[in-house]
Amino acid sequence: MTPQTPVNKAENAAAEAQPKDTRNTGPGRLLITVYAVFAISATARAGYQILTKFSEAPLAYLLSAFAALVYVVATVSLAKAGRTWFKVSVAAVLVELVGVLVVGALSIFDSVNFPHETVWSLFGRGYAFIPLLLPILGLVWLYRRRPTPKLG
Amino acid sequence: MDAYFYIILAVGLLSTIICTAAGIMKKAPNDTTILSVAAVELALLVYLVGSIVRVASGEQIVGEAWEFWGYLVTALILPVGAVYWSVLERTRWSNFVLAAVGVTAVVMAARMNQIWY
Numbered sequence: 001m002t003p004q005t006p007v008n009k010a011e012n013a014a015a016e017a018q019p020k021d022t023r024n025t026g027p028g029r030l031l032i033t034v035y036a037v038f039a040i041s042a043t044a045r046a047g048y049q050i051l052t053k054f055s056e057a058p059l060a061y062l063l064s065a066f067a068a069l070v071y072v073v074a075t076v077s078l079a080k081a082g083r084t085w086f087k088v089s090v091a092a093v094l095v096e097l098v099g100v101l102v103v104g105a106l107s108i109f110d111s112v113n114f115p116h117e118t119v120w121s122l123f124g125r126g127y128a129f130i131p132l133l134l135p136i137l138g139l140v141w142l143y144r145r146r147p148t149p150k151l152g
Numbered sequence: 153m154d155a156y157f158y159i160i161l162a163v164g165l166l167s168t169i170i171c172t173a174a175g176i177m178k179k180a181p182n183d184t185t186i187l188s189v190a191a192v193e194l195a196l197l198v199y200l201v202g203s204i205v206r207v208a209s210g211e212q213i214v215g216e217a218w219e220f221w222g223y224l225v226t227a228l229i230l231p232v233g234a235v236y237w238s239v240l241e242r243t244r245w246s247n248f249v250l251a252a253v254g255v256t257a258v259v260m261a262a263r264m265n266q267i268w269y
Contacts (some may be wrong), residue, residue, distance in 0.1 A: 029241060030248045033234065037256055044222055052216075 022081040023089065023145045031141055034134060035075040038127075042068035042119050063103060064118045070096050074138065083147045090142055097135035100124055104132070153265050156199040160261040163195040168254030175247035181238045189250050192257050193231040199261065200224055203268075215267035223267070227260040 046064035104123035124131030167188035238246035
């Protein structure tokens with residue numbers, strides 16, 4: 001933990017006080033890799049859908065873009081150290097879990113309004129259910145690497 | 153599915169098996185696992201060169217051309233990124249990171265084939 005570039009003082013102090021407050025180590029690196037692949041593919045897919053056929057299904061494609069954003073935020077925050085990034089990670093992964101559950105359920109029970117594919121449709125079946133598995137593994141990992149309570 | 157797909161299927165799965173096995177055996181990334189990922193990159197480069205030659209000689213991509221090239225370029229970046237990410241922290245987990253490259257490449261090659269034909 002030796003920052004070569006000048007960083008925020010508070011963040012620096014926090015990093016020194018808690019050298020273990022990172023999630024980009026061990027299994028976390030695999031998790032971040034999978035998140036990164038999803039961030040890239042979801043962003044590319046959403047960008048493609050919005051640029052070429054947005055009027056066909058605005059809701060589904062906006063949802064695609066939102067999912068892409070969530071994956072990007074999750075990837076970046078998981079790779080960063082510190083308490084603030086931990087909170088961002090928890091928020092992003094929770095939003096992802098709610099997203100895949102709600103969109104997954106809607107795509108089954110209300111297939112008329114959700115006929116177009118998103119990453120989260122049918123609980124991510126088009127992606128081998130990894131979108132459903134990922135937030136669960138993410139929460140387990142975040143819990144295991146949660147920052148220790150502040151002293152004083 | 154064409155020969156390019158089957159080459160990537162074979163090389164990609166082999167790489168994933170090698171890297172997963174190394175990870176299970178608690179090894180850090182070594183020459184074998186990194187070279188297996190390099191082989192995936194090579195197979196993708198063959199696909200790239202082959203595709204350029206085919207388009208140059210007048211063959212038409214049935215699906216969206218730029219979607220095809222988008223997949224191919226992304227697939228080419230993945231092995232490089234994964235190797236970089238894995239050598240930054242050389243633990244057994246980095247071999248699982250490398251293992252993800254092979255299967256991802258296979259899935260992307262399958263999609264590229266669908267777009268092409």
